[in-house]
Amino acid sequence: xxxxxxxxxxxxxxxxxxxxxxxxxxxxxxxxxxxxxxxxxxxxxxxxxxxxxxxxxxxxxxxxxxxxxxxxxxxxxxxxxxxxxxxxxxxxxxxxxxxxxxxxxxxxxxxxxxxxxxxxxxxxxxxxxxxxxxxxxxxxxxxxxxxxxxxxxxxxxxxxxxxxxxxxxxxxxxxxxxxxxxxxxxxxxxxxx
Amino acid sequence: xxxxxxxxxxxxxxxxxxxxxxxxxxxxxxxxxxxxxxxxxxxxxxxxxxxxxxxxxxxxxxxxxxxxxxxxxxxxxxxxxxxxxxxxxxxxxxxxxxxxxxxxxxxxxxxxxxxxxxxxxxxxxxxxxxxxxxxxxxxxxxxxxxxxxxxxxxxxxxxxxxxxxxxxxxxxxxxxxxxxxxxxxxxxxxxxx
Amino acid sequence: xxxxxxxxxxxxxxxxxxxxxxxxxxxxxxxxxxxxxxxxxxxxxxxxxxxxxxxxxxxxxxxxxxxxxxxxxxxxxxxxxxxxxxxxxxxxxxxxxxxxxxxxxxxxxxxxxxxxxxxxxxxxxxxxxxxxxxxxxxxxxxxxxxxxxxxxxxxxxxxxxxxxxxxxxxxxxxxxxxxxxxxxxxxxxxxxx
Amino acid sequence: xxxxxxxxxxxxxxxxxxxxxxxxxxxxxxxxxxxxxxxxxxxxxxxxxxxxxxxxxxxxxxxxxxxxxxxxxxxxxxxxxxxxxxxxxxxxxxxxxxxxxxxxxxxxxxxxxxxxxxxxxxxxxxxxxxxxxxxxxxxxxxxxxxxxxxxxxxxxxxxxxxxxxxxxxxxxxxxxxxxxxxxxxxxxxxxxx
DNA sequence: TATTAAGCGAGACGGTACGTCATGTCTTTAG
DNA sequence: CTAAAGACATGACGTACCGTCTCGCTTAATA
Numbered sequence: 001x002x003x004x005x006x007x008x009x010x011x012x013x014x015x016x017x018x019x020x021x022x023x024x025x026x027x028x029x030x031x032x033x034x035x036x037x038x039x040x041x042x043x044x045x046x047x048x049x050x051x052x053x054x055x056x057x058x059x060x061x062x063x064x065x066x067x068x069x070x071x072x073x074x075x076x077x078x079x080x081x082x083x084x085x086x087x088x089x090x091x092x093x094x095x096x097x098x099x100x101x102x103x104x105x106x107x108x109x110x111x112x113x114x115x116x117x118x119x120x121x122x123x124x125x126x127x128x129x130x131x132x133x134x135x136x137x138x139x140x141x142x143x144x145x146x147x148x149x150x151x152x153x154x155x156x157x158x159x160x161x162x163x164x165x166x167x168x169x170x171x172x173x174x175x176x177x178x179x180x181x182x183x184x185x186x187x188x189x190x191x192x193x
Numbered sequence: 194x195x196x197x198x199x200x201x202x203x204x205x206x207x208x209x210x211x212x213x214x215x216x217x218x219x220x221x222x223x224x225x226x227x228x229x230x231x232x233x234x235x236x237x238x239x240x241x242x243x244x245x246x247x248x249x250x251x252x253x254x255x256x257x258x259x260x261x262x263x264x265x266x267x268x269x270x271x272x273x274x275x276x277x278x279x280x281x282x283x284x285x286x287x288x289x290x291x292x293x294x295x296x297x298x299x300x301x302x303x304x305x306x307x308x309x310x311x312x313x314x315x316x317x318x319x320x321x322x323x324x325x326x327x328x329x330x331x332x333x334x335x336x337x338x339x340x341x342x343x344x345x346x347x348x349x350x351x352x353x354x355x356x357x358x359x360x361x362x363x364x365x366x367x368x369x370x371x372x373x374x375x376x377x378x379x380x381x382x383x384x385x386x
Numbered sequence: 387x388x389x390x391x392x393x394x395x396x397x398x399x400x401x402x403x404x405x406x407x408x409x410x411x412x413x414x415x416x417x418x419x420x421x422x423x424x425x426x427x428x429x430x431x432x433x434x435x436x437x438x439x440x441x442x443x444x445x446x447x448x449x450x451x452x453x454x455x456x457x458x459x460x461x462x463x464x465x466x467x468x469x470x471x472x473x474x475x476x477x478x479x480x481x482x483x484x485x486x487x488x489x490x491x492x493x494x495x496x497x498x499x500x501x502x503x504x505x506x507x508x509x510x511x512x513x514x515x516x517x518x519x520x521x522x523x524x525x526x527x528x529x530x531x532x533x534x535x536x537x538x539x540x541x542x543x544x545x546x547x548x549x550x551x552x553x554x555x556x557x558x559x560x561x562x563x564x565x566x567x568x569x570x571x572x573x574x575x576x577x578x579x
Numbered sequence: 580x581x582x583x584x585x586x587x588x589x590x591x592x593x594x595x596x597x598x599x600x601x602x603x604x605x606x607x608x609x610x611x612x613x614x615x616x617x618x619x620x621x622x623x624x625x626x627x628x629x630x631x632x633x634x635x636x637x638x639x640x641x642x643x644x645x646x647x648x649x650x651x652x653x654x655x656x657x658x659x660x661x662x663x664x665x666x667x668x669x670x671x672x673x674x675x676x677x678x679x680x681x682x683x684x685x686x687x688x689x690x691x692x693x694x695x696x697x698x699x700x701x702x703x704x705x706x707x708x709x710x711x712x713x714x715x716x717x718x719x720x721x722x723x724x725x726x727x728x729x730x731x732x733x734x735x736x737x738x739x740x741x742x743x744x745x746x747x748x749x750x751x752x753x754x755x756x757x758x759x760x761x762x763x764x765x766x767x768x769x770x771x772x
Numbered sequence: 773t774a775t776t777a778a779g780c781g782a783g784a785c786g787g788t789a790c791g792t793c794a795t796g797t798c799t800t801t802a803g
Numbered sequence: 804c805t806a807a808a809g810a811c812a813t814g815a816c817g818t819a820c821c822g823t824c825t826c827g828c829t830t831a832a833t834a
Contacts, residue, residue: 008804008805009803009804009805010804010805011805011806012805012806015805015807031308031310032308033308033309033310036793036794036795037794038793038794038795046806046807047805047806047807047808047809048795048796048797048807048808048809049796049798049806049808050805050807052796052797053806108307108308110304110307110363110364111303111304111305111306111307111308112304112308113304113363114225114300114301114303114304114363115224115225115301115304115305116226117224124364128364149379149380149383150379150383151375151376151380152376152379152380153376156357156373156376156377156380159357159360159361159365159373160353160356160357160377160380162360162364163353163356163357163358163359163361164349164352164353164356164357165356166356166359166360166363166364167352167355167356167359167360168352168356170303170306170307170359170363171303171317171321171355171359172352173317180349180352182344183344183345183346183349184349184353186342186344186345187342187344187345187353187380188380190342190343198826199782199783199826199827200781200783200826200827200828201781201782201783201784201826202782202783202784202785202824202825202826203783203784204785205784205785208784208785208786229814229815229816230815230816230817231814231815232815234786238786239785240784240785240786240787240788241786241787241816241817241818242784242785242786242817242819243784243785243786245817245818246784246785391800391801392800392801392808392809393801393802393806393807393808393809394799394800394801394807394808394809394810395798395799395800395808395809395810395811396799396800396809396810397810398810398811401811401812417694417696418693418694419694419695419696422788422789422790423790423791424788424789424790425789427812431812432811432812433810433812433813433814434790434791434792434812434813435791435792435793435810435811435812435813436810436812438791438792439810439811494693494694496690496693496749496750497689497691497692497693497694498690498694499690499749500611500686500687500689500690501611501612501687501691502612503610503612510750510752514750535765535766535769536765537761537762537765537766538762538765538766542743542759542762542763542766545743545746545747546739546742546743546763546766548746548750549739549742549743549744549745550735550738550739550742550743551742552745552749552750553738553741553742553745553746554738554742556689556693556749557689557741557745558738566735566738568730569730569731569732569735570735570739572728572729572731573728573730573731573735573739573766573767574766576729584831584832585777585832586775586776586777586778586831586833587776587777587779587830587831587832588777588778588779588780588829588830588831589778589779589830589831590778590779591779591780594779594780594781615819615820615821616821616822617819617820617821618820620781624781625780625781626779626780626781626782626783627781627782627783627821627823628779628780628781628782628822628823628824629780629781631822631823632779632780
């Protein structure tokens with residue numbers, strides 16, 4: 001319906017896939033620092049122009065590759081209580097962080113978002129804020145049910161959850177585990193009425 | 194004790210200062226992405242080799258410049274209660290984050306630490322872990338006085354504090370403010386016995 | 387036959403010309419010692435890579451420039467006698483050596499051929515030996531007609547001619563003139579039967 | 580008479596020798612192109628300043644080293660006839676050129692003399708012209724005895740001799756041998772009265 | 773017997789050019 | 804019009820040497 005019939009050759013899905021696969025492989029093999037547009041083009045047997053035509057930067061290619069491969073869309077749980085919802089949310093996130101390739105890629109993207117302001121904007125809007133919104137739904141329900149800790153607003157709860165996750169990813173490089181998830185739940189969703 | 198008197202010309206303190214100043218200026222003016230060793234050398238009137246002789250990478254120069262200029266060593270408060278100590282710690286950190294130049298530099302360093310593993314190791318050991326240790330002392334005293342929230346270990350408290358700070362710096366780009374500091378205190382150091 | 391129609395952009399003849407011109411100008415202005423690839427690139431408005439892509443060293447660029455500009459291919463005379471042929475050959479060579487720019491360039495190339503063995507091989511094969519072959523034809527005809535001095539082989543005659551030319555170019559820096567040419571003819575192609 | 584007695588430490592003959600030896604070794608091992616002042620200093624255990632204090636350039640060091648080691652002063656023969664003198668002169672020169680290290684060094688010096696005009700002047704005056712003068716004596720005696728070929732002046736004879744020697748050294752890289760020496764004698768000092 | 777003036781090894785310094793790499797654009801031929 | 808190929812101008816990289824300049828230390832001649 002969108003571009004139903006334009007003249008000219010169609011975008012090659014084969015090239016697109018080859019680019020995304022090559023990008024993930026190269027990033028995994030030598031790290032994001034060694035990832036180059038030239039390298040991606042060479043590995044995928046594609047012209048550089050084909051990459052520049054469809055993505056604004058190599059970080060966007062990587063983000064696209066990650067999104068295409070790993071399903072980053074953690075579904076929003078609704079278990080009836082904030083405690084259960086948060087536990088499930090953290091558990092699913094934990095599963096993601098376990099795959100070191102996904103973790104490494106997220107690290108690289110967050111890094112690039114700091115260095116390249118244009119990509120930073122896209123990364124925040126297309127990825128970070130969507131994740132915030134997902135958790136936001138859970139927290140909003142908690143707020144309505146008065147399940148949040150006293151004196152702590154919804155925004156802060158979200159910041160604490162994602163902050164802890166990202167900090168462990170970026171700084172200590174020990175992605176969150178079940179114990180840590182348990183402690184976060186204890187902190188943010190205490191049992192007492 | 195180490196190299197008290199070796200033969201040969203001594204390191205030029207003047208060049209060192211010129212390099213650090215030029216580095217901060219360039220990073221502030223055009224952003225870390227535009228910071229180059231050549232640029233630093235040109236601006237500071239120094240040969241490139243002099244930079245490579247003393248620092249392993251431009252990120253190390255920037256870290257050195259930041260450490261030399263802004264006193265990042267937040268002193269460890271001891272006000273008698275975890276609540277007061279944490280509040281003071283956050284307040285002082287808040288003051289730091291307010292200076293946008295410091296915040297921008299920290300963002301760039303954390304980013305570079307993800308992309309360049311060698312620098313990452315140094316950044317963690319020379320900066321991040323020292324900051325952890327500082328807060329660690331406060332939290333340890335709190336643990337001894339049983340002032341920590343139930344079911345939450347000292348390590349987690351530290352992760353939550355720094356995580357929230359860094360997340361706001363990197364992701365939402367709204368460095369912590371007094372309200373947020375208050376909510377963190379409410380969450381981590383509740384008044385009730 | 388070689389690369390009739392490959393995909394990809396064609397080599398820019400404009401860049402090639404600009405490089406050769408800039409090379410000759412720079413060598414003339416400041417001498418071969420001051421000739422640098424960077425300088426050539428800057429003067430000709432070309433990327434360094436474009437130079438490295440097509441020539442192995444700056445000496446090769448200079449040789450190419452010389453060959454393209456000054457027609458070094460002295461035609462082989464055939465006047466019927468060795469005496470006349472040699473006189474004409476020396477006269478034409480004399481004309482070349484008169485242009486100080488050509489003389490300076492030849493000096494530099496011969497020098498570089500000594501210092502850089504790889505270029506030396508190319509210089510000998512692409513330039514020196516071709517010149518030898520040209521004179522070789524003349525001398526061979528002389529040998530057939532028994533016009534060579536007694537007890538002196540063709541190879542030696544060639545060595546003496548080019549040796550004297552080069553020696554005056556390199557050592558005394560007084561390129562050959564008409565009188566010297568006359569004496570060489572008297573020595574190598576005596577009139578008496 | 581010059582600097583009979585000044586205060587201060589005397590020039591270290593040991594360092595001088597070490598420098599000259601290191602220079603010859605390095606030039607022999609990796610070629611003149613790889614010869615550097617830093618390399619000489621490192622190999623000889625000497626400070627760079629000590630080299631710069633006594634020699635204007637590395638080529639001068641090499642020339643000094645060659646002059647100190649190989650006795651380049653070919654004595655002027657006086658055998659009674661030009662034919663015999665020239666034969667002896669060529670024979671002695673041939674002996675020199677046989678040692679490939681000497682030949683390589685001469686090649687490098689002649690090359691450097693083209694590229695570095697200041698050294699070129701010194702090389703010509705201190706080396707090339709002295710050699711010319713030596714042969715000049717022989718030729719002058721021949722001229723007085725009317726032993727030179729008809730129509731060929733003394734200067735040209737010298738140019739032909741050295742020209743041929745140098746050309747074979749630089750261009751064909753086949754230093755003169757006994758047969759070639761014989762042919763040169765036949766050409767320049769014919770037997771006929 | 774000091775003092776003073778060079779020479780010395782070491783090595784840091786401001787420079788310049790090197791040859792390589794990657795960028796993002798442009799041009800050519802093929803589908 | 805898209806694609807692969809590949810040349811192009813640009814600009815930074817990290818390295819190698821250049822020739823100069825301190826350093827702290829000998830080593831002599833002079834006072």
